[in-house]
Amino acid sequence: MATELTVLPTQTLDPYKGVKKIDLEEYFTSGHRTCQGCESALVMKLMAKAAGPRTVILGATGCMYVANTTYYSTSWVVPWMHTQLGAAGSAAVGTAAGLKVLMRKNRIKEEPINVIAFCGDGGGADMGLSSISAALTYPEYNFLILMYDNESYANTDIQLSGMTPYGANTTFSPPGKARRILHKRWKKNMAGMLAAGHPECRYVATVDASYALEMMNRIRKALTIGGPTFIHSLDPCPKGWDYDPIQSHTLGELAVETGVWPLFDIEDGVLKFYGKTKSIVQGRKRKPVREYLLRQGRFAHFTEEDIEYFQKKVDLMWNRWLIPGAVCVEMGDDIRKHLARAEQEVAAAEAN
Numbered sequence: 001m002a003t004e005l006t007v008l009p010t011q012t013l014d015p016y017k018g019v020k021k022i023d024l025e026e027y028f029t030s031g032h033r034t035c036q037g038c039e040s041a042l043v044m045k046l047m048a049k050a051a052g053p054r055t056v057i058l059g060a061t062g063c064m065y066v067a068n069t070t071y072y073s074t075s076w077v078v079p080w081m082h083t084q085l086g087a088a089g090s091a092a093v094g095t096a097a098g099l100k101v102l103m104r105k106n107r108i109k110e111e112p113i114n115v116i117a118f119c120g121d122g123g124g125a126d127m128g129l130s131s132i133s134a135a136l137t138y139p140e141y142n143f144l145i146l147m148y149d150n151e152s153y154a155n156t157d158i159q160l161s162g163m164t165p166y167g168a169n170t171t172f173s174p175p176g177k178a179r180r181i182l183h184k185r186w187k188k189n190m191a192g193m194l195a196a197g198h199p200e201c202r203y204v205a206t207v208d209a210s211y212a213l214e215m216m217n218r219i220r221k222a223l224t225i226g227g228p229t230f231i232h233s234l235d236p237c238p239k240g241w242d243y244d245p246i247q248s249h250t251l252g253e254l255a256v257e258t259g260v261w262p263l264f265d266i267e268d269g270v271l272k273f274y275g276k277t278k279s280i281v282q283g284r285k286r287k288p289v290r291e292y293l294l295r296q297g298r299f300a301h302f303t304e305e306d307i308e309y310f311q312k313k314v315d316l317m318w319n320r321w322l323i324p325g326a327v328c329v330e331m332g333d334d335i336r337k338h339l340a341r342a343e344q345e346v347a348a349a350e351a352n
């Protein structure tokens, strides 16, 4: 006989209807030592605010651990625990399971407590990918894994990660006379990959803190839906991307407007684009990628040819991928024909 899974209720965190409706309380406060203009610190602040006080936060090693818990001080107001660099997934499952057992045994009051584990791109997309993948197969636990992506191993001095964009100058890929472009790999698609391969994962989203309200509402949605959920945020990093900190917000916007960073969410398998990405899908023109690239010192060595190559790759994401910017699979001719036939059959059946 099949055993029913017990799933604890979640908090109902309704979407904020506007900035004036956002709670004033802060759960990630002053006292941290992140760089001026650090977008990942803003992600932490907005994430904690969106989740509210009944939340446990777990953080993998990286800038958002080291700079936020220095010399016996911390900016976290909610309970917080450090976990090993590649362990965000296992920390999330372990904590959600631990809380569930404590409640079942009446050791703590039964109430919905948010569990959020965060990791950087190095910790999440490289080292901890298997731990996140395993975590997303546990439907009986409620947790959110948030990967803040500053596109390098920033804390240890900007080494190249699997999320570093093509051609960027990092300490592992400095442009030189012999080879101008050392890093020739294209960035992975974490959100699309995790959604496509994890049917038990209830909610996946990409976010950008330049669109703070939309970002906070995606976090609230993930925590309300419950089960295993995943959010990927793209975070401009003045140190690693090499720009004046005042430009963080603009760069976050340009990433979306150029189509480099599409905003979408996938709820129970249904994908929707949102924000400015939605208007791009509906016909708004994407800005040229040069506007995004040339503001950053990490691309200062790019020639016209490099910019053109980058643009072509982004165009490919939009024009050929099965789901633009999300799922890097093209449909073969057979499938296109099959879908066209299926559409005709549906239209014919509806006409009768």
Ligand SMILES: Cc1ncc(C[n+]2csc(CCOP(=O)(O)OP(=O)(O)O)c2C)c(N)n1
Binding pocket: 061, 062, 063, 064, 085, 086, 119, 120, 121, 122, 123, 124, 150, 152, 153, 154, 155, 156, 161
């Ligand atoms: C297993 C292990 N290897 C290496 C390190 C050293 N280390 C600490 S933070 C870090 C960079 C992590 O990069 P990322 O996850 O992208 O976070 P970021 O520093 O960019 O915020 C590294 C390599 C470590 N702490 N543990």
Ligand code: SF4
Binding pocket: 033, 034, 035, 036, 037, 038, 039, 040, 041, 063, 067, 150, 154, 155, 236, 237, 238, 239, 240
């Ligand atoms: S190196 Fe980048 S991610 Fe790290 S604290 Fe500085 S701005 Fe933030």
Ligand SMILES: [Mg+2]
Binding pocket: 062, 120, 121, 122, 148, 149, 150, 151, 152, 153, 154, 161
């Ligand atoms: Mg990083």
